Amino acid sequence: MPTTVSLATGRPAAAGAINLNHPDHYFHWGFVIISLANLVVIVVLIALFIAALLVPFMKPRPVPAPEVDETEPAVRAQAAATGEPTWTGAVRRLGLRFLPPAKLLPDYQPAYVASWAYVFGVATLTALMVVIFSGLALAFEGPAWWHISSAGHFVNSIHLWAVELFMGFMTVHLWFKFWMASWRGHRQATWMTGVLCFLVAIFEAFTGYISQTNFDSQWIAFEAKDAFASSGIGALINPLNFGQAVMLHISLIPAAVLVLVAVHVLLVRVHGVAPPIEARAEHLSTPAPDSAEVAR
């Protein structure tokens, strides 16, 4: 005779204004089972996508085209400042060639960048900053803090919701960049670093879940070990080892995310955002006839 076990009641957590600490509703459609909470998240993301697509963007303030390309004078000035060739000077010149100050911190951009579709990149970045700040506070106080302190629990809640925002914004950003075919014009590396950010962020979120030292961590780690073991990753990473999981979560993987994000953002600044599909020919520069000439 099977024994019925009552649901663990849990410790009194610092409650939110809306109590979610009760069993969720689940929808069953054929083989699909989804919780109301997850469904709401997905619907919100789709609604954001549609709204960003349709809601008119802010009225543009046109600016005249800059009269000179700022790249060459900057490079020439830097070249002249060095008396004799140095590695440092070469790196500086290279940096200025590919990323002059006006490209790095621009105060104008192509007029076609006039859609809410473009805000999800910066929204993702800023959500990542909130994730990092809240994560640093959790790391500073140690892994037990958020279980025993209301302040700790609140910081953990900010961390969780910032992660949901980060992953959500990144997803909508990815959808838009796909529909804009943003890899055009030799921007493949920008797309690829973005996709890598997304994949590594999923792994970062996973290690976060198994670092919580609660019911979630136990079960998720137990379930995940089979996929890890079967793919060989289990020989390197044991999800049941809390020490390893939390170290990965706060050091190696966030470092990888930050490096990828930094490269991604720099690539966006170097190459700019992709022009509209079928943009008018006169709005696109003609490439230099001899790329070797440019390199010199």
Add this chain to the structure above:
Amino acid sequence: MSAPEAQVPAHVDRRTEARRRAAAEGQPWRGPLRHYDIIKEATIAFVVVAVLAVALAALFSSPDQPPVTLRQWANAQPAGFTQVALSELQGTSTSATYGPPFNGQSGSVQSLGPVSIQKLLGVAWPLHPDLAFVIDPLSTLPTDPALGSAIRTWESAGAAQQKSWTAAYAKEVGKLGLGASIPSRVSGAGPVPQLLSSLLAMARTGALDAALVSHGTFYSSDYTNAIMFLGDSATSQDHSYWNEIVTAEHLQGSQWGVMNETGSWPGQPWLWLYSMWYQVPPMNSSHNADILVVAIVTILSLALLFLPFIPGLRSIPKWVPLHRVIWREYYRQAPR
């Protein structure tokens, strides 16, 4: 009379045009510009997102259901606990027969066709549940002559004798309901009743939880033993203490549990694609489900990564005119 022009195949023309277009799209924009303040934009975005995160935290808080302990399990289901402990001693539990990276068995070894990466990489985290889950924790208990004698009897016996004892004990305990009490004496079971009664008593006080994570040292951060022991109840008893809670929370793999969270909080909806593959044939009944799903998701991830280089897929955005909506202002002001 001029010479006839050489015929250029259409696909060569198309390729040349595509290359020319890609080169042009990679050059600085020569069309109309608009005012932009990147620092102001980033600052406003940060404030908005930070306020949103704090507001969501204040509104909805976050889940923190405490871990399940062996103490809770042993008190709720003494016979269920003892049946699993017996399987550890017999070497028949999921943990004991798992295979790499935990031991040299093959019970949970998965392969893609003839290739098993799991087997190839071997044992990384050695785990011997009969010792780690039963004998070693019992050896940490204060000296009890009866228990000490039972441990010595067990350790000095041959494999055939041990098998005979555990079989006799299994015959009695195996038929009990999970919540039943266990017998203190079983004929023909040698030291097994003493060993497992002591382990149950140890678990009921919470001492087993501590012993399984201590690894003989003061500090510890590895919960492999404790979670694997608990997990053996989840894999062998449909209504085990842990399974009942997990099922009620919709966290089982067959319930798309990878995506879900305790309570009514959202979980990891971004794992929907990963979770979905476990629900469809052949993965939903395959012994190799995990490696099959990992392989599929790896291929799909690589396709997403290299999408700009995949003919056909990379052209979808040109065929579906969503871009006409995104850039409608540009197209309105600069019609083709």
